[in-house]
Amino acid sequence: MDRFYMPEKIEEDHFTKIKDLFASESPEKIPNQLISLLEVFDHFKIDIAVTGESGAGKSSLINVFLGLKPDDTLAAPTGAVETTKQPTMYQHPNFPHVRLWDLPGMGTPSFTSKSYVKTMNFDLYDMFMVVISERVRENNMLLVDEIGQRKKPFYFIRTKVDNDMLSQSKKSKFSEKRALDQMRRDCEKYLKEKKLDPHVFLVSAHETQKYEMQKLTDTLKNEVSQLRAEEFSSFLDKMFHGGWISARHATNHIQQTGKLQADDITTLQNMYKRTGFGAAKVSVVLEALSHFQLDVAVLGETGSGVSTLVNALNGLENEVSDAATAYISNPAMCNGYPDVRFWDVSGIEANVDYSINWTKHVLNCYDFYIIILSDCQKARHIKLAKAVEQLRKHYLLVQTKADCHLQTRTDLYCDETEMLDGLRAQYTQGLQMANLCEQQIFLINSLDRSSFDFIGLESALSGDLNTVRASAFAYYIARIVKQHQQNNTET
Ligand SMILES: Nc1nc2c(ncn2[C@@H]2O[C@H](COP(=O)(O)OP(=O)(O)O)[C@@H](O)[C@H]2O)c(=O)[nH]1
Numbered sequence: 460m461d462r463f464y465m466p467e468k469i470e471e472d473h474f475t476k477i478k479d480l481f482a483s484e485s486p487e488k489i490p491n492q493l494i495s496l497l498e499v500f501d502h503f504k505i506d507i508a509v510t511g512e513s514g515a516g517k518s519s520l521i522n523v524f525l526g527l528k529p530d531d532t533l534a535a536p537t538g539a540v541e542t543t544k545q546p547t548m549y550q551h552p553n554f555p556h557v558r559l560w561d562l563p564g565m566g567t568p569s570f571t572s573k574s575y576v577k578t579m580n581f582d583l584y585d586m587f588m589v590v591i592s593e594r595v596r597e598n599n600m601l602l603v604d605e606i607g608q609r610k611k612p613f614y615f616i617r618t619k620v621d622n623d624m625l626s627q628s629k630k631s632k633f634s635e636k637r638a639l640d641q642m643r644r645d646c647e648k649y650l651k652e653k654k655l656d657p658h659v660f661l662v663s664a665h666e667t668q669k670y671e672m673q674k675l676t677d678t679l680k681n682e683v684s685q686l687r688a689e690e691f692s693s694f695l696d697k698m699f700h701g702g703w704i705s706a707r708h709a710t711n712h713i714q715q716t717g718k719l720q721a722d723d724i725t726t727l728q729n730m731y732k733r734t735g736f737g738a739a740k741v742s743v744v745l746e747a748l749s750h751f752q753l754d755v756a757v758l759g760e761t762g763s764g765v766s767t768l769v770n771a772l773n774g775l776e777n778e779v780s781d782a783a784t785a786y787i788s789n790p791a792m793c794n795g796y797p798d799v800r801f802w803d804v805s806g807i808e809a810n811v812d813y814s815i816n817w818t819k820h821v822l823n824c825y826d827f828y829i830i831i832l833s834d835c836q837k838a839r840h841i842k843l844a845k846a847v848e849q850l851r852k853h854y855l856l857v858q859t860k861a862d863c864h865l866q867t868r869t870d871l872y873c874d875e876t877e878m879l880d881g882l883r884a885q886y887t888q889g890l891q892m893a894n895l896c897e898q899q900i901f902l903i904n905s906l907d908r909s910s911f912d913f914i915g916l917e918s919a920l921s922g923d924l925n926t927v928r929a930s931a932f933a934y935y936i937a938r939i940v941k942q943h944q945q946n947n948t949e950t
């Protein structure tokens with residue numbers, strides 16, 4: 460556990476803005492203020508309307524997002540007849556803050572083109588997906604006009620591309636690439652006439668691996684958190700800086716749409732009264748938060764498999780250019796955990812035994828810990844876990860090389876599941892006796908992520924990291940503000 464250089468957790472320009480923003484605040488008060496602000500922000504939902512003509516393939520597209528087949532009970536109803544009679548909300552499975560709305564189709568006797576936009580009340584939504592199939596029609600452009608006038612973001616999605624390809628492939632001289640290019644140009648031509656430049660995606664709800672479904676999902680993933688931060692700041696702007704009519708209008712809207720609850724709004728109002736923390740400041744904070752790096756230490760004795768686990772968490776093969784340190788300077792490399800840096804902290808035996816205070820001092824550099832118990836749990840591991848607990852931080856316990864352990868126990872004549880359960884029970888008992896807060900242990904083989912508890916470990920880790928992110932950020936900001944103020948008084 461040598462003392463190494465720890466790069467800052469936010470980039471230079473956000474760092475400077477944050478320092479200026481909080482320059483005159485008292486650092487002791489910052490964590491609570493930020494945590495309660497971020498708690499409210501964590502409740503904030505955004506609403507994406509999926510709209511288009513009847514039969515265009517809206518509900519089918521929603522089912523792709525939900526990962527459901529059309530005949531699943533929870534799927535959006537689809538079919539050749541008009542199936543969607545009123546806007547229906549579906550929680551996005553991967554983005555807990557995103558609600559997808561399946562809107563009825565435009566241009567049926569129940570929803571004529573003229574009345575559609577009025578009846579649907581587009582003001583309720585933050586973003587749109589305009590779904591078309593076969594060709595761009597007048598109705599599609601009516602929708603685009605309405606959205607454009609409201610200056611709301613939207614994606615233009617041409618679906619059922621599989622059908623198009625099938626029918627066009629019968630032509631002589633067919634080229635899929637050329638046909639797709641032509642389709643895209645056709646969509647863009649009409650949008651350009653309106654001076655609009657949304658993302659255009661060519662997709663199929665039936666052949667999701669082909670065409671641009673993945674690109675659509677990735678784009679949404681990249682853009683949605685920024686959109687949410689913008690919507691939140693814009694709401695605060697109306698609430699605090701727009702006069703009381705605008706404030707009332709905005710708060711009613713936010714409550715009616717269930718984006719926030721009444722007590723969330725009260726929290727924000729109190730915060731503003733107490734600290735003057737308005738829209739501009741909040742948007743600087745959210746911007747910094749979205750680039751904030753969490754530091755996770757993987758701790759273990761020499762040879763216990765620290766580097767192998769770090770590589771496995773980064774989704775890397777073990778052979779790849781030796782180990783974790785390379786990725787610390789380039790954390791975006793870990794796909795599963797954007798904005799997380801895993802630190803390889805091997806050789807705990809030398810330090811934990813040497814000085815627990817020094818250990819705590821080093822541990823304090825990180826936000827979260829994975830502690831590897833070696834062949835058996837030792838006093839040293841317990842000491843380390845306790846040190847983390849005293850810092851009021853959280854950790855997970857892992858036993859690596861589970862495959863090797865099972866091999867040594869073949870004398871027990873029971874099957875793998877029984878042996879694993881036995882091993883877990885033994886550990887739990889030990890951890891209980893040691894009085895640790897954490898009593899679950901993940902048995903893993905870092906060389907095979909599909910075996911034992913690796914998936915369980917990953918999902919526990921993502922959940923925990925999401926939970927610690929806000930408070931880690933808040934305390935980090937307090938720390939840099941304090942340092943900055945101290946530096947200023949010294950000079
Ligand atoms: N071939 C093909 N058919 C599709 C696709 N998407 C939807 N469909 C079919 O088109 C019909 C209408 O789809 P639906 O999602 O109910 O349209 P909505 O009225 O816009 O919600 C259904 O029979 C779907 O199976 C697609 O990508 N490819």
Ligand SMILES: [Mg+2]
Pocket residue numbers: 517518519536537542543561562563564
């Ligand atoms: Mg539908």
